[in-house]
Amino acid sequence: MATIYQGKYEAVIGLEIHVQLDTASKLFCADSTKFGAEPNTHISPITLALPGTLPKINKKAIEYAVRLGLACQCEIMPYNFFARKNYFYPDLPKGWQTTQHTHPICMGGLVPIKTQTGIRQVQMHHIHLEEDAGKSIHDIYEGESCVDLNRAGTALVEIVSEPDMFSADEAWNYVQELRRLVRWIGVSDANMEEGSLRCDANISIRPAGDTRLGTRVEVKNLNSTRNIKKAIDFEIDRMIRLVEAGGMVQQQTRSFDAATGTTFAIRDKEQANDYRYFPEPDLPPIQLSQSFIEQIRASMPALPQQLAHKYQTSFGLSPYDAEQLVSDKDIAVYFEAATQKTNQYKAVANWINGPIRSIINEEHLSIDQVGITPETLADIIQLVDTGKLNFSVASTRLLPALRTPGADQKGQSALDIATRLNLIQTDNEDLLETWINEALESMPDKVQAYQKGKKGLIGLFVGEVKKRSKGKADPGRVMDLIKEKLG
Template identity: 55%
Template sequence: MNQEIRNKYEVVIGLEVHAQLQTESKIFAADSASFGAAPNTHISPITLGHPGTLPKLNRKAVEYAIKMGFAAGSKISEYQYFDRKNYFYPDLPKGYQITQDKTPICIGGGVKVKLSTGEKVVRFHHIHLEEDAGKSLHAEGSSDSLIDYNRAGTPLVEMVTEPEIKSSEEAAQFMTEVRKLVRYLHICDGNMEEGSLRCDVNISVMPVGSKVFGTKVEIKNMNSIRFIQKAIDYEVVRQIEAVEAGEKIIQETRNFDPATGRTSGMREKESMNDYRYFPEPDLVPLHISEDLINQVKAQMPALPWELFDKFTKTYGLPDYDAGVLTDSREVAEYFDATCQFTKNYKAASNWIMGTVKSYLNDNHLEIEQLTITPEKLAQLINLVDEGKVSTSTASQQIFPVMVTDTSASPLQIAEAKNLIQQSNTDTLQSLIDEVLAANPAKVKEYKNGKKGLLGMFMGDIMKKSKGSADPKVTTALLQKTLDSL
């Protein structure tokens, strides 16, 4: 698209993010909410909406929603009731969805995102609780639809942003931060591929400076951050070209095809009146007590930006290190725990981002499965700082043993394998003298300006010492000896 035409329009984006809550059971029934079971095995008369069945609210789902509200800085509603949202899909067994319309559990708040142009807070309009629908499956080559009701009734928080996102980059960064946040809170696994975190994208365009939003379209069930970006970028161009051509944008629901990178119309978008909301008669109103608020508040972990500030200000880490370490709550907590046993915070960061991460990746493990405790890792870091072993020796010879021998300390392993560095100057001087005496021609070349031979001499000395010579002490002593010849 011509950039001059693109610059005439402003993009307005709002996201509706659905996060499946990691409760053991569903929001209104005792059926299992776990993922991956055989189709239609996690169901009951309540899930299927049989006549005479009554829902009962899952307390844990309420607590998780409050956690999300606290993390976002939202106001928690004291009094709430649930509503029936009436619409028919084949995978919505009751023919209506129990949700919150007029009284969402969380009001306002927002999430800070880092953009190429700086930082911005994307605000929430509200966060509400609701139940998920089932899933329609369409077998290739068949005209039939298969329905799996396992997901029906799984608890969701729907996070509705204000219509203030301005680009696909901003939307992607927002989703990245939300995914990180729900994982930190342990309320959702954030797995977009499995659909436990997904979003609907509402998007419109309007002339720059206009106060009136254009007609919005909704792109449903986006389960990839990359696809969200692609869908927005395509839709922006499509809508601007349509407006430029004098066409009318239809308020509709659209689908995104990852194979083509295009959106296509599915159906005209329902209006609020079509849903015929009314209070759910089978659930009593919900009162959030001060005791419950305090209980949930006591369970809140340190949040990503709080740990980022701690790592940069208290531990003096560069922003890059702090960003990598706080990407995962478990990694951040492991690093923080390691820093309780060593003062070399940068070395702890390097070890976790380097050797530890490589080991975990190679063995397909998460850091909580690492057999080396933060205290033991700190002992290894301190062993290097004390000059008893080199970094390479610690990484290549001691760390692998620590993984399998959890009882021995790094010092015990180093002593058992005869890895303690030799820093006694008399012993080192004898080794240096032997190596130089065996290479008189090379010594002469060094004295004539071929300073690169220093590495060769060091290599021979390390071989003679079987790797136990302290490199720093040895290098200084070797240079002093050569200079005096």
């Protein structure tokens, strides 16, 4: 359902997302793609487009493009070829970009996104392969621009959606889902801060309920998910204000200024014939066999939506818990490993989505860096499930101890360490009675209120006993004893 703006307009949005493929070398030569090198050190005669040089296609880039196409339910085109997109810019040494135009490697496709009414499939138009340009740098020398060609020739896929999103939130969710997907299947790190994923947004408005597309504006080089939302929201508002004032939207290319949160025109929007596309004469057509495609399909991991469905139907998890577990592939792999060690699936999910995720977020770690193996987590869950530890003590005292084991802990189990740290819950009735009496004597007015009918105070009493016992009192047994004592 489209979002209605000011009661009478709806926006229509299509996205073009450029994803840098995680290949070791460039699309048409052996130059390194390693990020962060000194400027103009990862270049060769082919990158510089020196006369007489000829490109050679990187097979791994083709594999990655097919892999992404399969993940997005695209039709893989067995016959596709490259073209020259002709334009002049300082960071494009050849004077053209080698890309795919009329015959891309993947057609169609669907990407699931979250909306206010549930999951909706956004339609894709195609995915094509192309080379990246270099990078113009304007802030090193005053009044001068520099060009770094390290990035020139790096393998990209451009993922082109249909105009099938209707709010900035939907566009944001689409980018987030694609970002997760390319990381999940291992074709890109999708780090927007390093330029591995860049987004252009095509935006138009029309009267609510109309099926015709309005005049579109392209906002280029949106380099963060936050900027994508801000730019689209600003541009929708700008167009509506323009039309409301009696003006007309012009087809143009605009850029987003993150400092001011506004867009500004940079040029009239080009048409395809402005680039004088023609087939690349130095590269033969790509012909993909069905066996090649099926070999890649067989190597694909289970995708996030498939695993989320499995976790709900087979493990009994809530949709929220399942979605949290598949938000990152490493977390899903960790969860799968832990479920091989225990059948307490909900407890595993609660620990990962609770204490362990807190560590990940607070310390900016991956789950593999937390220091708790799936086997150790299963042991902790067993201690809690059998009543030897309560969850609070296990998460706040045992977990940190297991993350930073001392030399004297090598080879010791979670139970050994919990015992050595005196964390094991006691069933000694005399000790429990002592702690209960101390707790009740410290709050006589609350005891009196409880006996007059305020039974909800039982939680306060149990909490006070837990505090006095330093977590060693079994809350269930404590509650039973307090009820017996107070009636």
